[in-house]
């Protein structure tokens with residue numbers, strides 16, 4: 001049997017190799033380190049953690065990444081097995097001893113009879129490879145990135161993410177904010193009331209601009225600093241530094257909008273939020289990509305009228321990151337539509353984080369294994385953490401309403417990506433009426449229970465049964 005070729009032995013590639021080999025498929029895992037370095041990796045170990053040593057919350061009942069951990073354990077994940085075995089104390093989070101973890105992943109893969117590890121850079125997968133998984137991550141080598149860019153088109157591969165914060169819709173105070181598109185324009189696919197608008201007085205705007213300029217920022221790594229911001233994606237604080245009126249004439253312009261709560265008062269500036277997922281549960285702050293530290297973002301953005309109690313599904317950032325415009329380019333089983341022998345996995349698909357990258361690697365491995373057997377594995381249900389993340393990558397995102405830069409941006413797993421519950425629990429175990437945080441926790445528990453039950457059904461489903 002021809003091997004499946006995996007390019008990149010990071011979090012995603014390592015997990016994909018394990019899943020394939022576990023299903024009896026020979027694999028060649030091509031990893032360029034130590035022959036060629038990336039700007040962030042420091043060792044030649046597979047699955048090296050380039051920065052923090054945390055897999056984040058391990059709470060499977062009220063945290064989406066904790067739920068993803070639980071699902072991965074049920075799916076026989078190598079990354080989770082080695083993470084659990086090399087855990088270090090970190091409260092409710094799963095943190096790992098990074099050397100022990102990466103050494104364990106490397107040893108498990110090197111010791112598997114069906115896995116060959118080739119230490120080489122692949123600059124383009126040869127035509128003879130009929131099944132390939134590209135898992136080269138945010139720091140994909142320039143030669144391979146150029147090859148992928150040629151396959152997918154100039155605008156389809158980004159080298160930077162410029163992430164605006166995303167807010168849970170149900171945490172926005174709609175007695176202050178309102179739905180309206182500028183000049184009530186419907187545009188393609190819009191209704192004329194597609195944006196959520198948050199108004200500011202002159203004094204609020206001045207204080208906000210001052211806070212942006214004074215706020216603590218993260219600094220670029222040396223190797224990131226050389227890459228200029230791409231057009232239209234300047235961090236909001238950089239725009240603010242250009243002059244006190246710049247934002248009012250840019251992303252915060254107040255024109256063409258009337259506040260129905262106070263029609264007689266003209267807002268001095270307006271923050272707009274645009275729907276970010278098909279479900280309508282998440283809204284992004286338009287033009288608010290930022291290098292402000294996360295704590296500063298929460299503090300400063302909650303001074304915006306209507307966002308005082310905002311819950312952020314994701315905070316903003318600007319990083320060096322190689323990722324595809326996946327919803328356009330990738331099918332439901334992670335294959336490149338234009339060249340289906342190529343699958344993508346990990347952060348290059350537009351997920352974010354160690355655990356999410358490994359989870360998408362797990363799915364890519366399972367899809368490729370089923371395909372080798374001439375079967376088609378259905379994607380996991382969108383109600384599971386794996387399915388919700390996959391749906392974000394492969395089409396869960398809405399297209400931009402305005403003409404302008406494409407809007408797909410990388411995302412961690414979060415409950416905003418899950419389809420809403422048919423019935424939100426409103427009573428506790430003793431029949432008491434749930435309110436505020438207790439209701440939110442009950443909702444998360446119900447989403448998690450539904451996810452694990454649906455995952456078990458997916459695992460037990462026909463093709464999976466044959467494969468286990």
Ligand SMILES: Cc1cc2nc3c(=O)[nH]c(=O)nc-3n(C[C@H](O)[C@H](O)[C@H](O)COP(=O)(O)OP(=O)(O)OC[C@H]3O[C@@H](n4cnc5c(N)ncnc54)[C@H](O)[C@@H]3O)c2cc1C
Pocket residue numbers: 007008009010011012013030031032033037038040041047048049050051052053054120121122123135136137138139140141144320345346347348352353354355357358
């Ligand atoms: C600087 C930085 C810090 C980050 N910090 C965190 C963090 O603290 N927490 C978190 O959850 N996430 C973090 N991330 C985000 C992300 O989750 C990790 O980068 C994660 O490792 C991505 O997994 P991956 O498998 O997609 O890519 P990687 O783990 O990066 O694996 C890709 C592998 O492909 C190899 N490779 C690249 N090109 C080629 C080629 N042409 N041929 C052969 N091999 C190749 C690389 O050497 C690498 O080993 C960070 C990212 C960066 C860039």
